[in-house]
Amino acid sequence: MADSTFSFDLAAAGVWDGSAASADVLLVERLRAGEDRACEELLTRFQQPVYNIVYRLIADNSDTANVVQEVFLKVFRSIGSFRAESSLKTWVYRIAVNEAHNHRRWFTRRKGHEAGLEDDQGDGITYEQILPDHGPSPFELAADQQTRAVIEEALQSVRPAFRDALVLREIEGLTYEEIAEVLQANLNTVKTRIVRGRQALREQLAARLSGGGHRQQQPDPASGSNAVMGAA
Numbered sequence: 548m549a550d551s552t553f554s555f556d557l558a559a560a561g562v563w564d565g566s567a568a569s570a571d572v573l574l575v576e577r578l579r580a581g582e583d584r585a586c587e588e589l590l591t592r593f594q595q596p597v598y599n600i601v602y603r604l605i606a607d608n609s610d611t612a613n614v615v616q617e618v619f620l621k622v623f624r625s626i627g628s629f630r631a632e633s634s635l636k637t638w639v640y641r642i643a644v645n646e647a648h649n650h651r652r653w654f655t656r657r658k659g660h661e662a663g664l665e666d667d668q669g670d671g672i673t674y675e676q677i678l679p680d681h682g683p684s685p686f687e688l689a690a691d692q693q694t695r696a697v698i699e700e701a702l703q704s705v706r707p708a709f710r711d712a713l714v715l716r717e718i719e720g721l722t723y724e725e726i727a728e729v730l731q732a733n734l735n736t737v738k739t740r741i742v743r744g745r746q747a748l749r750e751q752l753a754a755r756l757s758g759g760g761h762r763q764q765q766p767d768p769a770s771g772s773n774a775v776m777g778a779a
Contacts, residue, residue: 571635578626590619596719597643603702603714604647606654614650618643637728640719644711644729651707701751709744716741
């Protein structure tokens with residue numbers, strides 16, 4: 548599991564090899580059989596990364612625990628539909644992203660708007676946007692707790708489509724191929740969103756770090772998930 552703090556390994560992670568696939572199939576079979584221990588294993592494996600994803604993708608962080616509960620309820624209810632065409636991880640993450648999107652749409656309707664980084668909603672893709680990005684990740688700039696708080700704040704200003712891909716890549720360490728499976732997008736679109744998300748986040752960080760001053764630090768999501776599924 549990728550570290551939920553900002554000590555990120557940005558190398559490709561999580562290759563779904565044959566042994567992993569076999570372990571997934573066995574776990575799914577046990578879940579379908581209603582084995583309690585299998586439910587515990589799934590929660591142990593996925594609770595923290597799902598919490599990390601939801602926390603950073605929804606518009607109101609105070610609803611994270613409720614959304615995470617909905618994610619796992621849907622996972623348990625839908626386990627019979629898992630066909631092993633992708634890894635169990637990407638299947639669970641796709642449910643998490645979709646639930647975060649549902650909550651974001653609900654929140655937007657309730658509030659009447661959602662702050663975004665860009666007014667342009669076009670998906671135009673240029674050749675330069677899918678080239679490898681050799682610059683430092685914005686997350687590598689996090690030298691201390693205060694800077695991490697600034698990054699969390701800046702991340703919320705990034706356009707949601709870019710933020711989804713950025714969180715999956717930089718925080719959860721998914722490969723481009725895994726992100727494409729989770730977001731159900733083609734590989735070039737994923738690469739473009741990550742590149743544009745990094746650029747947008749750098750701009751937001753530059754504005755905050757040069758201008759000084761930011762909102763009070765939010766709770767570290769790494770410390771908030773332990774009680775999330777207590778009633779599950």
